[in-house]
Structures are given as structure tokens and as C-alpha cells.
Amino acid sequence: MTQAQQTQQIRGGAPSRRALLGWGGAGLALGAAAAGGAVAVARTGDDTTPAAAGTGSAVEFHGTHQAGIATPVQDRLHFAAFDVKTDDRAEFVQLLKDWTEAARRMTAGKPVGEGAYGGLPEAPPDDTGEALGLKPSRLTLTIGFGPSLFDRFGLQDKRPEALAELPAFPGDNLHKARSGGDLCIQACADDPQVAVHAIRNLARIGFGKVAVRWSQLGFGKTSSTTPDAQTPRNLFGFKDGTRNIAGTEADRLKEHVWVGDGDGPDWMSAGSYLVARRIRMNIETWDRTSLQEQEDVFGRDKREGAPVGKAGEHDAPFLKAMKPTAHVRLAHPDANDGITILRRGYSFTDGTDGLGRLDAGLFFLAYQRDVRKGFIPLQRKLAAHDALNEYIQHVGSAVFAVPPGVRDSGDWWGRTLFSKEA
Numbered sequence: 001m002t003q004a005q006q007t008q009q010i011r012g013g014a015p016s017r018r019a020l021l022g023w024g025g026a027g028l029a030l031g032a033a034a035a036g037g038a039v040a041v042a043r044t045g046d047d048t049t050p051a052a053a054g055t056g057s058a059v060e061f062h063g064t065h066q067a068g069i070a071t072p073v074q075d076r077l078h079f080a081a082f083d084v085k086t087d088d089r090a091e092f093v094q095l096l097k098d099w100t101e102a103a104r105r106m107t108a109g110k111p112v113g114e115g116a117y118g119g120l121p122e123a124p125p126d127d128t129g130e131a132l133g134l135k136p137s138r139l140t141l142t143i144g145f146g147p148s149l150f151d152r153f154g155l156q157d158k159r160p161e162a163l164a165e166l167p168a169f170p171g172d173n174l175h176k177a178r179s180g181g182d183l184c185i186q187a188c189a190d191d192p193q194v195a196v197h198a199i200r201n202l203a204r205i206g207f208g209k210v211a212v213r214w215s216q217l218g219f220g221k222t223s224s225t226t227p228d229a230q231t232p233r234n235l236f237g238f239k240d241g242t243r244n245i246a247g248t249e250a251d252r253l254k255e256h257v258w259v260g261d262g263d264g265p266d267w268m269s270a271g272s273y274l275v276a277r278r279i280r281m282n283i284e285t286w287d288r289t290s291l292q293e294q295e296d297v298f299g300r301d302k303r304e305g306a307p308v309g310k311a312g313e314h315d316a317p318f319l320k321a322m323k324p325t326a327h328v329r330l331a332h333p334d335a336n337d338g339i340t341i342l343r344r345g346y347s348f349t350d351g352t353d354g355l356g357r358l359d360a361g362l363f364f365l366a367y368q369r370d371v372r373k374g375f376i377p378l379q380r381k382l383a384a385h386d387a388l389n390e391y392i393q394h395v396g397s398a399v400f401a402v403p404p405g406v407r408d409s410g411d412w413w414g415r416t417l418f419s420k421e422a
Contacts, residue, residue, distance in 0.1 A: 056135025056190075061107045063405040064270050065258060068142035069342065069367050070247035072226040074188040077218030077346040078195040079276065079363065080203065081146070081181025081398055082210040089153040093418050095209050099143070099202055100412040106198050109136035112205075128204065130197050137191035141198055143413045144274050144400025149182040158417060160264040162273055162370040163401045169383040171393060178278055178396030181213045186274075186365070188344075192217070214396070216278060218346025218363045225342065231305060231313060235281055235347050235360055236391070238298050239305035242313055243332070245342040256340040256374075257367050267416035270404035272367045275341075275375040278348075278396030281361035286391045297387045299326030325387035331378065341366040341374045361392065371399055 059067050086092055102112045113126025150159035185202055189195040196217075203212055222234045223241030231239040245252045254260070259268045286294070295301055299308055299322035307317035307328060322329040333340050344367070349360040368374030383389065403414055 056109075056137055058108050058136035059138050059140050061104050061141075061406060062408055062411075064407070065272070066142045066402060066405045067107070068140035068186055068188055069257065069272055069344070069402070070225055070245075070253055071140050071188075072138075072229075072247060073221045073224055073344055074138050074140070075190045075219065075221060076188065076192040076195050077221075077363065078187045078192070078199045078215065079184065079218065079365075080187075080199045080215040081184045081213045081276075082203075082206065083213045084149065084152060084182040084210050086209045087152070089418075091209060092153065093414075095206055096414045096418065097412045098205055100406060102201060102205055103141040103198070103413070104406075104409075106131075106201065107136060107139045107141060109134075109139075112201050128197065128200055130200075131194055134191060134194055137189040137194040139187065139189040139194050139198060141202075142186040142188075142402060144184045144186070144402040145414070145417070146181045146183055146398065146400050148180065152182075153418075155417070158265055158267065160268050160401055162259070162264055162268075162372060163399065164372050164376065166275070166371070166376065166397055166399055167380075169379055169394065171383055171389050172397070173393050173395055174397050175395050178214045178216075179398055181398050181400075183210070184274070184276070184398065184400050192219070216348060216363050216396075217350075218348050220347040222345040222347055222362060223343040225344070234345075234362055235283065236286055236294070236298075237302060238294075238300060239313060240345070241343055242300075242305060245340065252340065253342070256369055257342050259369055263369065268401060268403065269416075272369065272402045273371045273374070274400045274402050275364070275366045275368070275371060276396075276398045276400070277364040277366075277394050279362040279364055280359070280393045280395045282391045282393070283358045283360050289391075296323050297325075297327060297391070299323070299328035323387070325385055327382075327386055327388045330382055330386050336378055336381065339374060339378050341368045341378070367402070 059071055061067060084092065105112055111127040111129075111132070116125045116127040116129030116132055119125055147159065147163055147165055150156055185199060187195040187198040189198070199215065203210075221232050223244045224230075224232055225244060225247040231242050234240045245256060247253075257272050259271045259273075261269050263269070291302065299317070300306060300313075304311070305313035306315060307322070308326075309318055309321045310316075317328060317332065319329045319332060319335055329335060344365040346363045346365070347360070348363050349358060351359055353359045366375055403416055406413060
């Protein structure tokens with residue numbers, strides 16, 4: 001084999017070592033997918049017909065809705081919440097415009113500004129450079145505005161009623177350092193370095209105007225928005241998101257996810273509301289629990305993900321066959337007057353807790369049309385009765401209003417909220 005052939009084989013025939021490793025070994029799932037020739041999906045922010053594309057493809061940044069919600073779920077996450085440090089409205093609006101342009105370029109696989117090299121030697125480069133040579137990896141960037149942002153810039157009368165503060169739920173042990181935020185950026189990609197690069201550069205651009213309040217890395221998506229895709233498993237080993245809303249289900253998205261005209265302030269039309277919860281899993285306790293109890297806790301079998309008494313994962317569940325405290329029985333729309341949310345959760349492992357236990361769990365992300373009618377009543381029920389509570393604890397929490405998408409090259413994040421012309 002010639003040197004050229006060897007080079008071509010390395011570039012096109014096998015996944016890179018970094019793609020296999022990912023974050024702290026979590027990239028094994030990505031490596032397995034790449035080795036198996038898994039096909040990724042590219043789509044616009046509001047497109048409901050996925051188009052087959054390679055794993056390095058770009059997702060269209062512009063659209064009626066922001067990408068990263070109904071978009072097919074990528075394998076990696078870097079989520080960051082920010083505190084606003086400036087009191088100058090014009091300065092903050094300019095930051096949103098600068099962020100939009102940077103996001104537009106990074107999601108297309110281009111460097112920020114003039115790039116990482118070739119500029120004035122005396123000045124810092126426009127791009128930090130760690131994504132040079134990497135493909136877009138289906139990067140999506142999604143922005144949201146927290147309740148506290150509306151205490152600034154004369155926005156008090158613009159806050160939607162649906163952006164409700166989450167109440168204290170039984171069992172919560174929320175850490176202030178991992179909760180809240182004036183705004184957030186969700187970066188999803190199939191390459192962890194691409195996602196981290198995006199958050200890093202937006203934080204750099206915002207220096208002096210915003211500061212990172214907390215952030216979370218995620219791997220191994222625990223929910224899917226792609227029809228017919230294999231349902232992912234969470235760190236407890238169970239399939240998660242069997243009944244999740246698919247990105248192709250326009251009617252369900254319209255009913256449960258997208259803010260409609262007349263739902264609240266006009267600036268939120270075609271947007272959504274995001275609840276982010278960091279859920280610590282008591283891995284060591286769970287691993288010593290019998291298989292029967294594990295299956296009783298979820299209401300599904302561990303092998304196929306089939307509901308109690310059924311043979312297949314997607315068979316309609318008979319809820320009364322499950323224990324009254326089973327997670328599926330309590331969370332199912334049929335037991336909650338049809339409450340349905342779109343989940344984009346990720347697993348995480350953040351070292352240990354100092355007591356020899358893994359600091360691991362689920363970073364729960366849920367989009368809905370109204371937090372008051374979605375997450376809040378559902379979580380109240382789960383917090384009070386779910387058998388799964390013995391093995392989990394909510395330790396971080398935030399809620400955000402996610403504005404509509406950036407329509408074209410002249411539009412920018414938050415224009416409908418901040419522009420008087422809008």
C-alpha cells in the first residue's frame with residue numbers, strides 16, 4: 001500500500017483516535033457508531049424532513065425555530081449558563097449580534113472572525129483554533145433567556161408568564177453554583193471538541209459583558225428525536241425516551257413544543273421553553289439492586305425496553321399492570337392528562353464526590369410550550385411518588401425562554417425581544 005493510500009484510509013476509512021476516546025472514555029459510544037457506519041442527519045432549524053448526510057455535516061443555522069431542539073440529537077453536549085455583567089443595553093444587544101455571527105460561522109464549520117492565525121501578531125486571534133481542520137459535526141447552538149434577565153434593560157413587562165420559576169420539589173438538593181443564569185447556550189455536536197470550542201469562543205467574545213455561571217459536559221444522548229433510531233440507554237442501563245417527540249412529528253411539536261401566536265408575548269412566537277436539571281444518580285446503590293426491582297422501578301424490562309406484560313419496546317403500555325410507583329406509569333401522558341415534553345438529555349460523569357462514589361447522572365433537558373403546563377405538574381407528581389427517587393437526586397436547576405430562530409443573514413439572536421422595530 002502506498003503512502004497516499006494509507007493516508008486516504010486513515011482520513012476516510014476509520015474514525016480518529018480522538019473521536020473514539022471523547023470525554024473521559026465516554027466517546028466509546030461515538031466510536032462504535034462511527035465504526036458501524038452510522039448515518040447522521042442534517043436539517044434546518046424548522047425542517048421536519050431529515051436529509052441523510054455524513055457525520056461531519058453542517059446543520060442549517062437559519063430557520064423559523066432554533067436548531068438544537070427538534071434537530072436529531074447529537075452525541076455530545078456542552079451547556080453553559082451565563083450571568084450578565086453589563087448594564088448597558090446597547091452593549092448587550094451588540095453582544096447578541098456578535099454571538100449570532102460567530103454561531104453562524106461555527107455551525108457552518110468556519111472559524112470565528114478572521115480565524116486563528118494570519119492576523120496582527122500583536123493582537124489575540126479572533127478564533128481560539130482548537131477546531132481547525134475539524135468538520136462541523138452537526139454543531140447546533142441554541143440560546144435561551146432566564147427569568148433574571150428580565151429584571152434588566154427595562155424588560156420587566158416582556159417576561160412571559162409561561163417562563164415560571166420552578167417551585168421547590170420534594171427531594172431537591174439544589175446547588176446554587178449549578179443553578180439559574182441570565183441566559184444559556186446549548187452546544188450539541190458529534191465531536192466534543194467542536195462543542196467545547198463553540199462555548200469557549202462565545203465566552204471569550206462575551207468577556208466583560210457576561211461570565212460563565214456554570215457549565216455541563218454531556219455524552220451518550222439519553223433521548224432521541226429521530227424516528228426508527230435505536231432508543232438510547234441511560235446510566236442505569238434502561239432505554240430512555242421511547243415515547244419522545246420525533247423531529248418529524250410536526251403536529252406534536254406544534255401542540256407540545258412550539259409557542260403559538262397568542263400564547264404570550266409576540267416576541268416568543270415560534271420559540272419554546274427549556275428546563276435544565278442536573279440529576280445525580282446513586283450509581284453504587286443501583287448497581288447492588290436486583291434486576292427485578294430495577295425493572296419494577298422503571299416499569300419496563302431491561303433487555304428490550306418493553307413495558308410490563310408486553311413483548312416489544314414500542315408496544316402500547318398497560319399502565320395498571322405496573323406498580324403504582326413505576327416511573328413509566330407515573331410519567332406517561334395517559335396518566336397526566338396528555339402532558340408531553342420533548343427531551344434532549346445527556347449522561348455525565350464528573351469524577352468522584354470525594355467519598356469514593358461516581359459523580360454521575362443525567363443532565364435533563366426538556367423543551368415545552370409552557371413550563372406551567374409541562375414540566376412543573378409532571379415533576380410534582382414524580383417527586384412525590386416515583387420509586388426512582390430512591391436512586392436519584394436533583395442537584396441543579398434552571399429554566400429559560402428560548403426565542404424563535406434566526407430567520408436570515410440579517411437577523412440575530414433575541415431580535416424579537418430587543419428590537420423595537422420587531
